[in-house]
Amino acid sequence: MxxxxxxxxxxxxxxxxxxxxxxxxxxxxxxxxxxxxxxxxxxxxxxxxxxxxxxxxxxxxxxxxxxxxxxxxxxxxGEILYKTTFYNPRPGGHGGIQKTSNAVSINAPTARWxxxxxxxxxxxxxxxxxxxxxxxxxxxxxxxxxxxxxxxxxxxxxxxxxxxxxxxxxxxxxxxxxxxxxxxxxxxxxxxxxxxxxxxxxxxxxGDNTDSIWGVIDMVPDTDFPDFRTKSFIHSDHGTVFIIPRENDMIRVYIQQGLDSVVIDPATGRADKSRTSPEKLMEQGQKILQPYRMEIKDGKVVWWTVYMVGQRxxxxxxxxxxxxxxxxxxxxxxxxxxxxxxxxxxxxxxxxxxxxxxxxxxxxxxxxxxxxxxxxxxxxxxxxxDKSFSKLFSDRPRTEVHQNGVTHEQFLGAFKTASGFTSGMAIRYKPSSIVNDKHQSVAANLVVGERMLPHVFIRAASSQPIEIHDMLPADTRFKILVFAGNMADVADRAKLEALGEELNKPESFMRRYGRSEGGKWQVFDLVCFSAATKDAVDFPEFFRWHWTKALLDDTDMHERFGGGGYAKFGIDEHAGAIVVVRPDGYIGIVVPLEDVAFLGSYFAAFLQ
Amino acid sequence: MxxxxxxxxxxxxxxxxxxxxxxxxxxxxxxxxxxxxxxxxxxxxxxxxxxxxxxxxxxxxxxxxxxxxxxxxxxxxGEILYKTTFYNPRPGGHGGIQKTSNAVSINAPTARWxxxxxxxxxxxxxxxxxxxxxxxxxxxxxxxxxxxxxxxxxxxxxxxxxxxxxxxxxxxxxxxxxxxxxxxxxxxxxxxxxxxxxxxxxxxxxGDNTDSIWGVIDMVPDTDFPDFRTKSFIHSDHGTVFIIPRENDMIRVYIQQGLDSVVIDPATGRADKSRTSPEKLMEQGQKILQPYRMEIKDGKVVWWTVYMVGQRxxxxxxxxxxxxxxxxxxxxxxxxxxxxxxxxxxxxxxxxxxxxxxxxxxxxxxxxxxxxxxxxxxxxxxxxxDKSFSKLFSDRPRTEVHQNGVTHEQFLGAFKTASGFTSGMAIRYKPSSIVNDKHQSVAANLVVGERMLPHVFIRAASSQPIEIHDMLPADTRFKILVFAGNMADVADRAKLEALGEELNKPESFMRRYGRSEGGKWQVFDLVCFSAATKDAVDFPEFFRWHWTKALLDDTDMHERFGGGGYAKFGIDEHAGAIVVVRPDGYIGIVVPLEDVAFLGSYFAAFLQ
Incomplete structure (x- = not known):
């Protein structure tokens, strides 16, 4: 040009x-x-x-x-991490580490994985x-x-x-x-x-920088450390190392740097990679890991860095x-x-x-x-x-000599309570135009603002077990989950028929905001869950608009999956509830089956 | 040119x-x-x-x-089939069908899926x-x-x-x-x-043609038949239909043709597609399915044919x-x-x-x-x-009028015993140069000549649960599965050390036929299973040549998977056994840990 x-x-x-x-x-x-x-x-x-x-x-x-x-x-x-091991100083103050305990890698009982x-x-x-x-x-x-x-x-x-x-x-x-x-x-x-x-x-x-400085190396280890394929937290008298196994037989080793570390550039106060090397970092790591031996296999460093933790x-x-x-x-x-x-x-x-x-x-x-x-x-x-959690990583472990150090129990306790954050399960969005918890009690365990809980239901038409998360794709649609009560119960069914008529009226939120095109709503998806057993396969027509959208809270044919969903979600088997899951998988609102009007006002606040 | x-x-x-x-x-x-x-x-x-x-x-x-x-x-x-329904003539001889029972779609308890x-x-x-x-x-x-x-x-x-x-x-x-x-x-x-x-x-x-003639149509149905999304076997006074749900909301309908059917070309005695049409076939199907209604949605036939069963x-x-x-x-x-x-x-x-x-x-x-x-x-x-099974499909159901017909119980019984064939699990290759059952008793439930049973073990180094089938890829290698006994037991461990030395000798079958290249055998893979719990992670060096190849018969960290593998396979927890799985996943031989010589002679018969 x-x-x-x-x-x-x-x-x-x-x-x-x-x-x-x-x-x-x-x-x-x-x-x-x-x-x-x-x-x-x-x-x-x-x-x-x-x-x-x-x-x-x-x-x-x-x-x-x-x-x-x-x-x-x-x-x-990738490499799936199942187990965590904890190592602490050997008693006696003569250096060296020993295993203290094992735990699950992540403590998040509601997680799908x-x-x-x-x-x-x-x-x-x-x-x-x-x-x-x-x-x-x-x-x-x-x-x-x-x-x-x-x-x-x-x-x-x-x-x-x-x-x-x-x-x-x-x-x-x-x-x-x-x-x-x-x-x-x-x-x-x-x-x-x-x-x-x-x-x-x-x-x-x-926010600020912290005084927490780390060296990191990715490599395949040559080692006799027995837990090199588990996430390992190692506190020693010489500092802290932790090990994360990863793909292709590699591990990542984090090695704590003291405040007096050479990696800090005195002129800037920042960590400077050029002031150290993988070999120097491994020397520190080796000291912490004794009596175990760990070297970099064939001297091949796949990646490495040093950094100072900033919290901003x-x-x-x-x-x-x-x-x-x-x-x-x-x-x-x-x-x-x-x-x-x-x-x-x-x-x-x-x-x-x-x-x-x-x-x-x-x-x-x-x-x-x-x-x-x-x-x-x-x-x-x-x-x-992170402030409280990363301090535990940087602080010295409690030993005979360091009576003010962090005890293993403190660390373990923090590790457990941290699971909400480390798993991502702890995210709860506060009430807003798109999060409304007024009727929380109708689905007591589906916390409004948190992500929808996973659970297996079965399709009424085919008995196929299906994880509810698989019915909540990130397809930009709001999922209207109708927990309809028991379809084998005459009163429950009558209530659902009435709900279908209500939702099908021109003034209902579904018709007003749903933007139906070719028989498919652009903005909504509608899924119905009956508390009945797998023999009661029939649903009102409005709720079996497609056979994949009518489900039962029962076990599959082999009785291996499914059942107990209403109880898990805290929904009454006859009263039912409507649960709205946002396009990103978070629960926007729960309402009683009878309060379609309130649901309409929820959507009116942010749909046009 | x-x-x-x-x-x-x-x-x-x-x-x-x-x-x-x-x-x-x-x-x-x-x-x-x-x-x-x-x-x-x-x-x-x-x-x-x-x-x-x-x-x-x-x-x-x-x-x-x-x-x-x-x-x-x-x-x-595809469409996963979980359930089978059976329909039979309504009593009274006035035509029409009704549901008799439900069953699992395939009865194959050892199948992975x-x-x-x-x-x-x-x-x-x-x-x-x-x-x-x-x-x-x-x-x-x-x-x-x-x-x-x-x-x-x-x-x-x-x-x-x-x-x-x-x-x-x-x-x-x-x-x-x-x-x-x-x-x-x-x-x-x-x-x-x-x-x-x-x-x-x-x-x-x-072999021969049979007198079994069928019409087949793939289409999306418009129907009030409640079980159109399950595999359905329908015997009526007017003949037999069966329905197989498939991908994209389609079903396949098989419609029985009588011996007097117009589809048979009298000149050749063969089925001739040009002598009928999807509409005519559906007319027959509709008669069989009454009181239910089934039409082809929008008249769209995706595929159809007629055929006469040959058994050759x-x-x-x-x-x-x-x-x-x-x-x-x-x-x-x-x-x-x-x-x-x-x-x-x-x-x-x-x-x-x-x-x-x-x-x-x-x-x-x-x-x-x-x-x-x-x-x-x-x-x-x-x-x-197939001869006995397909006859049941073609024969008339037993009713008041047809006292010689097939009873539902006969059909159901045949359906259950057929599962070995319909699942593919019944394949058992007879003794040959590559199938040797002399030592069957050391792994009583791993039938030599049948495919290896699935089961979850955990990796010793990482506690990762792993399905044994995933350690048996079709990579053209014979898998030497060493069920080693309990590595926490001193005697068992000593026996395994000795086995390692034996296998590592120049005259061992592994060294003779293994074709090691770059530390990896071309012909063999070696996996070791200890009966010990997940704390006993240490294996003799020969058997932990790669950390993924040393496994434990224990539950995972969440106690959801694994454990009980030795018992399931019929292997004694101390005596152990060596199980050889062929490249195609079938069990070639099982031998006692002590009989490496016999294993050598097995391989000598077909490796050079």
């Missing part, structure tokens, strides 16, 4: 800047929802090793909700990139934004169809003056802890609900709880369906305010948790 | 003629084993609908053993074609053989590296005289019931162990037991590893004789079973 030509200009609904976990989760979700989206990244290719290293149970559920092949690939390519799966960040991103590629969408690499202009005109900002953002892009593989101007309705900065988007938007981070959260998550930030751009914390990648993906899983609703014209822009209110609150909770 | 040019000539190790279930199973298995293979088919493209319609439990296990993605795709794309999955034949083949394509291999379509010459020279026939077959190929998309001459070491005719290869080899079929088996399965036939080319029977596609895939699953062994020079040509001895015997058993 000659200097005299104007840069190429183009238009897109959503421009995503940064193809890390938050970015690719968002891009895939939007592509799947049919949104016109582009995603750029400065790196010429995807990560091959290192960085964040695992999917927690809730992230596995989320990936699965987009497509079962996503979680299946993670299971197949009660374990984490470890796989390098590029491997996890790769699963989403493959899913995007199948739909014809790819990351534009070697590309950075050089300028963002966001319209200040209220009439633009309040118009979801206006291209309010003007972003200048530069591709490193083209001439320096070969720029592109992209006009976008919405932009997302998912460009990491040092986010250029965040800085350009003038959003500041709140962005003061806000968007500018005018048109330019958003997500992931590390919003929050940083220690990797001990394994939350970096998981929290980042959770951010954009929360954001994507809301952006899709606004772009489709189904919801007003105000829906997007719930992104910050839900995810920033969670990030703050995560950091509060 | 001008007429004067000589045809193109080429060389290949294995040429497969016919890309139906037997052909694609063989091609994928050989490609995965690294064999140089080509596969041709006369059809210009793969099947889009109809024909064989489901995978039985053993076929699911077999597909899974090649790659877990194969079975996962079948589960995802105790159900069948229904999907049209092209969909099942497609899963294998996709796997082949990932490895760069594709079916050459619109191509037929026009001539086969097989060398008659003993020195050629006894030399596995000789290109004994000369096959002339013609591609319909090229000029008539544009032929190719392919020289192959082995050829396979998997070209269907009217096999050109079989006829050309001069192999005749033995080829007199032999090969010419000189160099030209083989498989699948429908070898055996035809009624589709009622759902065995056509499954038996066909089983044929070449049996054949492929043997061909690979001979081509690699690991085994003599004589190994290939076991293909016919194992699979032809099975086909005969299948036809014997």
């Amino acid at each position: 000659s200097c005299s030509e104007a840069p190429k200009e183009s238009y897109v609904d959503v421009l995503i800047i940064g193809a890390g976990p938050a970015g690719v989760m968002c891009a895939n979700a939007l592509v799947q929802a049919g949104v016109n989206v582009r995603i750029i990244d400065k790196r010429p290719e995807g990560l091959m090793a290192g960085q964040a290293d695992g999917c927690q149970p809730r992230t596995l559920e989320i990936l699965h909700s987009y497509d079962s092949t996503l979680s299946e690939k993670i299971f197949r390519r 009660e374990y984490s799966v470890n796989l390098h960040q590029g491997g996890i991103e790769g699963v989403l990139l493959e899913a995007m590629a199948e739909k014809g969408s790819r990351v534009e690499r070697s590309t950075v934004p050089t300028a963002i202009e966001l319209s200040q005109l209220p009439e633009d900002l309040q118009n979801p169809t206006a291209y309010v953002a003007k972003v200048t892009l530069r591709n490193f593989e083209r001439a320096e003056d070969d720029l592109e101007i992209v006009h976008a309705k919405f932009i997302l900065g998912s460009d990491g802890a040092h986010s250029w988007v965040r800085k350009t938007l003038g959003i500041s981070m709140e 959260v962005a003061e806000k998550y968007s500018t005018d609900e048109r330019a958003f930030i997500a992931g590390d751009a919003c929050h940083t914390h220690s990797p001990k709880a394994g939350q970096g990648l998981n929290a980042s993906m959770g951010d954009t899983h929360n954001l994507a369906w809301k952006v899709a609703y606004v772009l489709q014209g189904w919801s007003p822009l105000s829906l997007l305010k719930t992104y910050e209110s839900e995810r920033r609150t969670y990030a703050q909770e995560l950091i509060d948790f | 001008s007429c004067s040019e000589a045809p193109k000539e080429s060389y290949v190790d294995v040429l497969i003629i016919g890309a139906g279930p037997a052909g694609v199973m063989c091609a994928n298995a050989l490609v995965q084993a690294g064999v140089n293979v080509r596969i041709i088919d006369k059809r210009p493209e793969g099947l889009m609908a109809g024909q064989a319609d489901g995978c039985q439990p053993r076929t699911l296990e077999i597909l899974h053993s090649y790659d877990s993605t194969l079975s996962e795709k079948i589960f995802r794309r 105790e159900y069948s999955v229904n999907l049209h034949q092209g969909g099942i083949e497609g899963v294998l074609l996709e796997a082949m394509a990932e490895k760069g291999s594709r079916v050459e379509r619109s191509t037929v053989p026009t001539a086969i010459e097989l060398s008659q020279l003993p020195e050629d026939l006894q030399n596995p590296t000789a290109y004994v077959a000369k096959v002339t190929l013609r591609n319909f998309e090229r000029a008539e005289d544009d032929l190719e001459i392919v020289h192959a070491k082995f050829i396979l005719g998997s070209d269907g019931a009217h096999s050109w290869v079989r006829k050309t080899l001069g192999i005749s079929m033995e 088996v080829a007199e032999k399965y090969s010419t000189d162990e160099r030209a083989f036939i498989a699948g429908d080319a070898c055996h035809t029977h009624s589709p009622k037991a759902g065995q056509g596609l499954n038996a066909s895939m089983g044929d070449t699953h049996n054949l492929a590893w043997k061909v690979a062994y001979v081509l690699q020079g690991w085994s003599p040509l004589s190994l290939l004789k076991t293909y016919e001895s194992e699979r032809r015997t099975y086909a005969q058993e299948l036809i014997d079973f």
Whole structure:
């Protein structure tokens, strides 16, 4: 291009800047929802090793909700962690460690998969990139934004169809003056802890560095340490190591660095990788692990780094609900709880369906305010948790000499209570326009604002056992789950017939907001659960609109799966309840079968 | 090409003629084993609908053993059948049917997946074609053989590296005289019931047509029949119908045709599709199904046919162990037991590893004789079973009027005993050079000649629960499963140490036949199972050569899976046993831990 030509200009609904976990989760979700989206990244290719290293149970559920092949690939390519071992100083003060106890790797009884799966960040991103590629969408690499202009005109900002953002892009593989101007309705900065988007938007981070400094090495070990294939927390008189097994026979070793560590640059006070080496880190690790031996097999280091834990959260998550930030751009914390990648993906899983609703014209822009209110609150909770949890990792263990140290029981106790956070199960969104807990009691154990509990039901028509999560795909639809009582009971059935008539009226929320096209609602899915046994297969016509949508709370033909769902969910077998699950799998509201009007007012608050 | 040019000539190790279930199973298995293979088919493209319609439990296990993605795709794309319903004439002789009972769809308690999955034949083949394509291999379509010459020279026939077959190929998309001459070491005719290869080899079929004639329609029904999503056997005074639910809301309806049916061409005595229509068949079906209504939704017939059941088996399965036939080319029977596609895939699953062994020079040509001895015997058993089973489908039900008819109890009883065949679990290969049951008693419940039983163990190093079938991939290796006793017991451990030393000696069968390359045996895999609990993680070095290969017979950390494997397999917890599983998943031999010499002589009989 000659200097005299104007840069190429183009238009897109959503421009995503940064193809890390938050970015690719968002891009895939939007592509799947049919949104016109582009995603750029400065790196010429995807990560091959290192960085964040695992999917927690809730992230596995989320990936699965987009497509079962996503979680299946993670299971197949990663290392599933089942067990944790704890080591502590040998008594006597003569150095060395010994095993104190074993535990499950993750304590999350409600999780569909009660374990984490470890796989390098590029491997996890790769699963989403493959899913995007199948739909014809790819990351534009070697590309950075050089300028963002966001319209200040209220009439633009309040118009979801206006291209309010003007972003200048530069591709490193083209001439320096070969720029592109992209006009976008919405932009997302998912460009990491040092986010250029965040800085350009003038959003500041709140919080501090901590005195917790770690070295990390990914490698295949040559070792006689017996628990090298379990998650191992090792507290010694010489510091702390922990070990996370991963794919391809590798392990990740975290090695604690003291405050006096050489890795801290005295000039900046920051951790500086060039001041140490994998060999020096392993020397420290070896001292901690004695009497066991651990070396790097064939001297091959796959990836390594040093870092200082920062605990910060962005003061806000968007500018005018048109330019958003997500992931590390919003929050940083220690990797001990394994939350970096998981929290980042959770951010954009929360954001994507809301952006899709606004772009489709189904919801007003105000829906997007719930992104910050839900995810920033969670990030703050995560950091509060991280503060206490990561301190336990850095503090010395209690021994005869160090009577003020952390006891194994303290550590173990914290480890157990931490499971809500480390599994992702603890996320509970507070009441808002899309979370209403007024009638919580009708489904006492389905906590409004938390993710829907998994459970197996059987299809009435075929007796096929089916996990309810598999009926709640991330397809941008609200799932109306009607727990109808017992279809073999005349009174219950009459009540359900009446409900069907009510929902089928022109003024019902389903007809008003459902946007039926070709016999299929765009906004809703309707699934009916009878408390009857597998012989009572008949449902009122309105609720068996498709044979896969009528289910029974009974065991399968082999009596191996299913049954007891009403009791587990805290729903009365005759009173029933309607449970509304949001497109992201979180419970939006529960109401009595009789209160369709209240349900209508819930939807009226954010659907148009 | 001008007429004067000589045809193109080429060389290949294995040429497969016919890309139906037997052909694609063989091609994928050989490609995965690294064999140089080509596969041709006369059809210009793969099947889009109809024909064989489901995978039985053993076929699911077999597909899974090649790659877990194969079975996962079948589960995802097909319809899983959980339940069977039985209908019989309403008493009183006034016509109409009523439900008699429900049952599980398949009664096969040892199956890893105790159900069948229904999907049209092209969909099942497609899963294998996709796997082949990932490895760069594709079916050459619109191509037929026009001539086969097989060398008659003993020195050629006894030399596995000789290109004994000369096959002339013609591609319909090229000029008539544009032929190719392919020289192959082995050829396979998997070209269907009217096999050109079989006829050309001069192999005749033995057996007969039966008087069982059926019409078949695939469609989405519009019906008030309540069990249209379960496998339904319907006996009425007007004949028999059975219904098999399948993918995409479709069902397959089989409608019995009487001996006086118009579909029989009086001139030939054969079924002739042109003599009826889907509408006429549905008219018959509707009469049988009364008082229920069933129509073809929107009049759309996806696929239909009529056929007369033939029960035939080829007199032999090969010419000189160099030209083989498989699948429908070898055996035809009624589709009622759902065995056509499954038996066909089983044929070449049996054949492929043997061909690979001979081509690699690991085994003599004589190994290939076991293909016919194992699979032809099975086909005969299948036809014997089919004769009694399909008669029950064709016979009239017993009613007041027809006192000689089949009772529901007779039918139900036959249905239950048929499960071994319909699930694929009943296959038991008789003693031969590769099946030796002399020491059966040391693992009483692992029947030599049958497929290995599934069971969950846990990995010693990580406590990961793992299904033993997942340690028995179809990777052309013999799996040496050492059930070692209890590693926490001093005597048991000493015995295992001694066994390790024995197996590591230069004269041991492992070192003699194992063909170790880069620390990995080409012919064997070695897995060790300790009866100890999950705290006793330490194994002798020889048996923990890789951490994934040392397992424990204990429950996982959540106590949900595993434990009780020794008892299930009938192996004493201290005496132990060595179980050898063939590359195709069938048990070749079991021996006491002390009798390595006998195991050596077993392998010496077919390895070189």
